[in-house]
Amino acid sequence: MPDTTQTYQPAIPLQERLKPYAFSIALGVLAIFHAVGFWGLMFSGEPEKFQRLTPMNLLLTNFLLFSFHRRWNVAFILFAVAIMAAGFFAEVLGIHTGLLFGDYAYGESLGIKVLDVPLLIGLNWLMLVYTSGHLVNMVQLHWLAKAALAALLMVGLDFFLEPVAVAFDFWDWHGGHIPWSNYTGWLGLSFLFQLYFQKAPIYKHNRLAPYVYLVQAVFFISIWTLL
Structure with missing residues (x-):
């Protein structure tokens, strides 16, 4: 009689089957949400509805970003909390004192x-520090030069973000004029945060991080060109 016995092979969980495609899925979701947001703000005729979705978009972006972070140790948690808290209270100081x-x-x-x-x-500060820090780590430079370059990347993104923020009620400047002190303040604070990022004993190989920065840059630059 032929041998009809078969080797038992347990079913592979869906999570494991999707794992090889996780990066592509995350990048696709990131691109789609920002593309929909761009269309909604600029062409839907109802930008207010999409403005209200901004917090959800930011939370989703951070969820995708940090789902690819490895080694959630004490050093990383301390780094994340410190950047969020420092960024938040810097804004509190800025709002109430100028x-x-x-x-x-x-x-x-x-x-x-x-x-x-x-x-x-605070979460937005963490995202920008983390993603721009990862982006400059792709080039061979002294850590101090990397911190300076990443700070410049953050200020460069803010240059395009500011008019968009004013147009869509993220924040507003007294007199309607964006002062140079905004950019110098951003540069100084960003540089301090990037020094911390470069020297912190945290894992710095998140493959999605550079793409998050680039998607954000394309999103804000695209809107900026149409304002």
């Missing part, structure tokens, strides 16, 4: 505020 950045106020598009600053701002 120091660091200039005289500005947040609108309603970024969600719940504490001390007149949206809670998500």
